[in-house]
Amino acid sequence: MFITKLVEIFNEYKGEKGAVIPILQKVQDKLGYLSQEVISEIAKFSRMSETEVFGVASFYAQFRFTRCGDHVIRVCLGTACHVSGGERILDEVTRELGVSPGETTEDYKFSLERVACLGCCALAPVMVVDKTVYTKMKLPKVRGVLQTYGENK
Template sequence: MDYRQLFTDFKGTESDLIPILQKTQDRLGYISPEATKEISRFLKLSENQIFGVASFYSQFRFTPPGRNSIKICMGTACHVKGGQILCETVERNLGISPGQTTADQKFDFHRVACLGCCALAPVVQINDDIYSQINVTKLQEILKKYE
């Protein structure tokens, strides 16, 4: 990746950090170790400072994403209606824990605080698709569609 081109819209000040992280993730899909080094050089901040800021925000990831991103809502309504069981189903079926990507890069999996669909609980989001009132059987069928 040509980082000089990526940084052309920025002045190289500390206030550019979050926009640079966002632009980097948009291009790569995640914040790679190489990207962290290049951002560090450009902004004259330590790699630890870059990681400290990026790891504070849930929008940034440090591993390559899967082709399909699974988000299980764990907000109050979804949790009460079976969100944890849905998480366990994904873990069992795909062999990954929240925050991980399958070895074949087909799926990544995240527990999220709220997807904003409380009346439809429990809710699962895969890529841009929202699935409501999900149970274990429905989730297993949905996952097969994405394989």
């Protein structure tokens, strides 16, 4: 039950001021995303209104409010990747999966995100699936990478 997991997290932060962001981070880490019920529980614990908690959460790029896919694909669009064709790689992934950045495929297999710099600029352009980094990407390699994570669609 998600409530017991929440209580465990809340106990860690009892009496600590300004702890709502670390709480949101831990909860997302455990549950995958922040549902409306979860936000409302966090609000009660933090003695804030639900709108305030959602206001904080929605300000930061890290927080998700919908379920994400089994595999998270991050295409780097840092400046080094941009000048080496990162946008073309993102276009290709978008085309292959049929979803835009920020979206998840219907079968919940893949979520697609764009990120600003993964820090391995010498290997640009770069994409990351879960924790595996694919470097010096070229368009024809995209399909192969996706196929290793199971057929899309």
